[in-house]
Amino acid sequence: MFNRNVGIILLIALAAGLGLLAAQQVFAPKPPAGQPATEAIALYPQPRALPDFNLAQTDGTRLIPGELNGHWTLVFLGFTFCPDVCPTTLAELAGAQKQWEAIPEAMRPRVLFISVDPERDSATRLGEYVHGFHKDTLAATGDVPSLERFATALGFVFQKVPGKHFDENPEDYSVEHSASLAVLDPQGRLAGLVRPPFNAPAIARDLQKLTEKSAP
Numbered sequence: 001m002f003n004r005n006v007g008i009i010l011l012i013a014l015a016a017g018l019g020l021l022a023a024q025q026v027f028a029p030k031p032p033a034g035q036p037a038t039e040a041i042a043l044y045p046q047p048r049a050l051p052d053f054n055l056a057q058t059d060g061t062r063l064i065p066g067e068l069n070g071h072w073t074l075v076f077l078g079f080t081f082c083p084d085v086c087p088t089t090l091a092e093l094a095g096a097q098k099q100w101e102a103i104p105e106a107m108r109p110r111v112l113f114i115s116v117d118p119e120r121d122s123a124t125r126l127g128e129y130v131h132g133f134h135k136d137t138l139a140a141t142g143d144v145p146s147l148e149r150f151a152t153a154l155g156f157v158f159q160k161v162p163g164k165h166f167d168e169n170p171e172d173y174s175v176e177h178s179a180s181l182a183v184l185d186p187q188g189r190l191a192g193l194v195r196p197p198f199n200a201p202a203i204a205r206d207l208q209k210l211t212e213k214s215a216p
Contacts (some may be wrong), residue, residue: 002035017180024067032045034036034213036209038192038206038209038210039199039206040194040199040206041210042193043183043191043192043194044191046194047185047190047191048189049189050065050150050153050188050189050190052065053146053153054142054146055114055140055142055147056140056192057123057139058123058140060123063138063140068188070106071107071185071186072109072183072184072186072191072211073110073183073184074109074111074112074203074207075114075183076093076111076113076182077114077151077156077177078113079175079177080115080121081117082119082174087133088115089181090134090137090198091133093134093181093198093200093203094133094137095204096109096200096203097136098134099201100208103211108136108211109210112139112140113130113137113138113140114139114141114142115139115140116141116177117160118141118142118143118147121141126139151178153190154166154177154182155178156178156180157177157178159177159206160174161173180193181194186214
C-alpha cells in the first residue's frame with residue numbers, strides 16, 4: 001500500500017510539473033518585436049524615454065541624457081555604506097562585465113551605479129568604491145530631489161532610515177532602496193528590468209545578444 005501511495009504521489013507531482021512547464025511555454029512573455037529572447041532581462045513592449053536629468057559623475061563630468069546613448073546600460077541604486085545588497089550586486093555584475101571585455105569598447109554594455117546617499121558618498125569615495133569591483137563601472141550622484149526624479153523615472157524608490165543614535169550622530173542612518181536593475185537601451189530609454197536574485201552569466205549573455213542585435 002505504501003509503495004502504491006508513493007507511486008500515486010509521484011505521478012501527481014509529475015503531472016503538476018508537466019502542467020507548469022506547459023503553462024510557462026504558453027504564457028511566458030515573448031520578447032518585443034525585433035529583439036532576441038532573454039533569460040534574465042524582462043524587456044518592456046515599448047521602451048520609454050527618460051525625463052531630463054543632471055547628476056554628477058565621479059570624474060567631474062555631468063551625467064545627462066546624451067551620456068547614456070550608444071550602449072546598453074544597467075542602472076543600480078545603492079550607497080557605499082551598504083552592508084550587503086550593494087556589494088553583492090556589484091560583485092555579481094563584475095562577473096558579467098568580465099565577459100563583456102571582448103566586446104569593442106564603443107559598443108560594450110555598461111554598469112551605472114547611482115548613489116542615493118549624497119551626504120556621505122563624495123565623488124572620490126564613490127569612484128574608489130565602484131572601481132574596486134570593476135574598472136569600467138560608472139557612478140554618479142546628486143542632490144536628493146534630482147535623485148528622486150531619476151529613481152522615479154526608472155520605477156525605483158529609496159528612503160533614508162535613521163538609526164538608533166541618529167539624534168546624537170547624524171551619520172547613524174541607512175538607506176533603503178530598490179534592488180532591481182533598470183535596463184537602458186542605446187537610445188538612453190528605459191527598456192527593461194532585471195529582478196534579483198541575479199545570475200551574472202545570464203545577464204552577460206542577454207546584454208551580449210542585445211548589443212549584437214543593435215549593432216550598426
